[in-house]
Amino acid sequence: MNILLIGSGGREHAIAKALYENPKVGKIYCTPCNPGIERYARPIELNSSNHTEILNFCNKQNIELVVIGPEIPLVEGLADFLDKFNILVFGPKMLAAKLEGSKKFTKEICEKYNIPTAAFKSFSDKDVAIDYLKEQSFPIVVKANGLAAGKGVIIAENLEEGIGAVEKNFSGAFNDAENEIIIEEFMIGEEVSFFIIADQNSFTELTSAQDHKRIGLKDTGPNTGGMGAYSPAPIMTDELKKETIERIIKPTLKAMKELGCPFTGILYAGLMITEDGPKLIEYNVRFGDPECQVILPRLKTDLFDIIMNCCKNKLSDSVIEWDERYALTIVMASFGYPESYKIGYPIEGINQAEKQPHTLVYQAGTKKDGNLIVTSGGRVLNITAFGDTVKDANLRALSATGLIKWNNSYYRNDIGWKAIEREDNE
Ligand code: AMP
Numbered sequence: 491m492n493i494l495l496i497g498s499g500g501r502e503h504a505i506a507k508a509l510y511e512n513p514k515v516g517k518i519y520c521t522p523c524n525p526g527i528e529r530y531a532r533p534i535e536l537n538s539s540n541h542t543e544i545l546n547f548c549n550k551q552n553i554e555l556v557v558i559g560p561e562i563p564l565v566e567g568l569a570d571f572l573d574k575f576n577i578l579v580f581g582p583k584m585l586a587a588k589l590e591g592s593k594k595f596t597k598e599i600c601e602k603y604n605i606p607t608a609a610f611k612s613f614s615d616k617d618v619a620i621d622y623l624k625e626q627s628f629p630i631v632v633k634a635n636g637l638a639a640g641k642g643v644i645i646a647e648n649l650e651e652g653i654g655a656v657e658k659n660f661s662g663a664f665n666d667a668e669n670e671i672i673i674e675e676f677m678i679g680e681e682v683s684f685f686i687i688a689d690q691n692s693f694t695e696l697t698s699a700q701d702h703k704r705i706g707l708k709d710t711g712p713n714t715g716g717m718g719a720y721s722p723a724p725i726m727t728d729e730l731k732k733e734t735i736e737r738i739i740k741p742t743l744k745a746m747k748e749l750g751c752p753f754t755g756i757l758y759a760g761l762m763i764t765e766d767g768p769k770l771i772e773y774n775v776r777f778g779d780p781e782c783q784v785i786l787p788r789l790k791t792d793l794f795d796i797i798m799n800c801c802k803n804k805l806s807d808s809v810i811e812w813d814e815r816y817a818l819t820i821v822m823a824s825f826g827y828p829e830s831y832k833i834g835y836p837i838e839g840i841n842q843a844e845k846q847p848h849t850l851v852y853q854a855g856t857k858k859d860g861n862l863i864v865t866s867g868g869r870v871l872n873i874t875a876f877g878d879t880v881k882d883a884n885l886r887a888l889s890a891t892g893l894i895k896w897n898n899s900y901y902r903n904d905i906g907w908k909a910i911e912r913e914d915n916e
């Protein structure tokens with residue numbers, strides 16, 4: 491079977507590698523692709539927002555399955571469109587993708603189904619939002635309603651920062667069509683990502699991971715798309731998983747069914763483990779990036795088989811097994827990210843890093859320049875390593891990371907620090 495994979499990040503590199511391993515998979519095409527993914531897939535330039543262009547390509551290349559990595563094509567309804575032409579799509583339909591695409595939509599579901607989350611209010615008027623802020627205590631969280639690549643959330647420590655965040659949002663910084671913002675309670679606790687996969691009939695728990703969203707050491711500085719992750723996250727105990735499934739996942743899936751649009755694909759709950767138990771921070775309707783780069787290396791069951799069972803609503807046939815070891819990934823970024831940064835620097839050492847034992851290198855913001863691989867984005871590479879402890883995995887990933895060099899590289903050397911502190915205290 492021929493596949494079209496949409497996306498060009500480390501996540502799609504991990505997905506392409508996993509799909510390629512199944513002999514039933516024929517040609518894999520990827521748009522927009524990157525040099526790492528090109529080992530498994532043929533690059534093709536397509537505009538994933540142009541649904542007819544995607545359909546025509548699928549027809550021409552005899553593509554029967556489209557795997558969508560990032561959120562934008564899902565929120566834009568690519569799955570709905572291709573489904574009408576009997577092309578299988580791994581990923582939710584447009585309405586179900588609103589769980590990520592509209593924070594207000596998700597918050598309203600939480601309210602209706604009593605799903606634990608931060609108390610919130612939504613605003614479509616800047617002055618009303620500012621008046622509201624004046625009555626609140628800080629810190630408080632100001633969020634763009636729509637998609638913002640993980641950068642639309644500002645934790646305001648005081649009124650001045652709060653007003654700044656509101657003004658930034660209403661200045662069109664995040665291009666939200668609904669021109670809406672959310673102001674919500676600041677939750678205290680440890681964050682964890684919890685993944686499930688769903689078809690129209692059932693869902694299966696996948697695993698947990700912990701992302702590191704802030705740019706700086708010990709989780710300081712502005713939010714990014716994610717600077718590193720590890721999986722599984724020991725903080726997600728069996729008891730917490732059960733509570734999350736009962737109080738958060740099941741009511742959400744029920745809500746989507748009741749809305750006439752069952753959720754299908756990967757649903758990932760960003761959770762805050764608070765004193766009162768797990769609370770939903772946000773949903774994502776796809777694999778996380780960089781979480782995927784620690785989840786798929788641990789997946790022992792074939793990804794293509796799981797995806798096909800999911801697309802055919804036979805997910806309950808898949809028995810999903812995991813490598814018990816920890817996988818940890820370090821995101822190597824361009825210095826300056828998530829703000830402005832320079833690109834185009836030649837990268838050295840990828841081959842040496844890949845030769846390290848129990849280590850994988852995924853490419854994200856890279857491109858070819860003659861014989862060289864050069865930087866082309868904010869998050870450039872993900873260096874994943876296995877370990878029997880989070881600390882082992884961190885040390886192994888760090889040693890491979892140290893072999894890779896370019897002019898303005900930046901990475902956090904403390905990925906997994908909370909888990910490592912707990913391991914050290916055991
Ligand atoms: P989101 O895009 O909604 O996941 O938010 C990005 C990040 O902002 C989260 O991973 C948290 O670190 C932080 N955040 C978002 N909402 C809250 C909240 N209500 N309380 C504390 N931190 C939050």
Ligand code: GLY
Pocket residue numbers: 640701715716774777778779780781
């Ligand atoms: N790592 C966060 C995300 O993929 O949204």
